[in-house]
Amino acid sequence: MLIAGGTNLVDLWKYNLLHPKLLVDINHLSECHSITELEDGGLRLGALVSNADTAYHPLVEERYPLLSKAILAGASAQIRNMATNGGNLLQRTRCYYFYDPDAPCNKRNPGSGCSAIEGYNRIHAILGASSACIAVFPSDMCVALAALGAVVQVVGKNGERSIPFTDFHRLPGDTPEVDNALQPGELITSIDLPGHGFARHYSYLKLRDRHSYAFALVSVATALDIEDGVIRDARIALGGVAHKPWRVADAEASLVGKEANEESFAAAADIILQGAQGFQYNQFKIELAKRAIIRNGMMALHPETQLPGAQPSA
The missing domain is CATH 3.30.390.50 (CO dehydrogenase flavoprotein, C-terminal domain)
Structure with a gap:
């Protein structure tokens, strides 16, 4: 498994929900550590830039204040200093039952059932849910990225591809264990923002x-x-x-x-x-x-x- 900031992966490991045989530190990928301007007037956010550095970047604050505000609404200052942009997109749900290894959970153990449907479901979904899962995605940053119409850039064994943000995360359907559109072995390299940031x-x-x-x-x-x-x-x-x-x-x-x-x-x-x-x-x-x-x-x-x-x- 790949690790950058580790703010979610390490938690899942501590809760005995993940059992990685090998962790590959990707923080040495220097090309993913920068925020740069695009030729079309947009902005490219490196996947390994921290949430804090993104929120306080002068160009983000000036052109995309919605994104800055959303990032700063999330987690804590300490976590934002560690968490990366790419990792923010890949974090898992905070459903109580997902984090309880003794509770049936289709996202954690496909086919075991969804404890939340008949359980304590105060924080759960009201839109797009299925009979297999009613968990919600927890990110603040991603809500702003969706509104702005960002594009996720990924690379894998079959080369590079661009994924519109609205297509990156998926609804649970019958396979709630599949959170997003990444293929096995693919890595997020950046998130591209369009030229228009709705700054007014x-x-x-x-x-x-x-x-x-x-x-x-x-x-x-x-x-x-x-x-x-x-x-x-x-x-x-x-x-x-x-x-x-x-x-x-x-x-x-x-x-x-x-x-x-x-x-x-x-x-x-x-x-x-x-x-x-x-x-x-x-x-x-x-x-x-x-x-x-x-x-x-x-x-x-x-x-x-x-x-x-x-x-x-x-």
């Missing part, structure tokens, strides 16, 4: 049980292009609700040409949450997600008010 109107909202070092019950990344009060382009991605960051193209398209107000965001939220299904302990997440989408849309109109000590614009 953006917001990341993370709703959780405590303010620090907690995974999202619901999170929302919103990026808007607005001209004369009318939305020209919109991106909305949800975290904490599905097996992958959740985007619905029809909802984003429905906002184009509309006024940027609560009514418009509420209508988009209804589209995003079509088919949402709660379980015994997480029914509240459906209404919570709708309110979060509306609130975050309004927050994106004035991102300067999200800074510590800032006052709302007149």
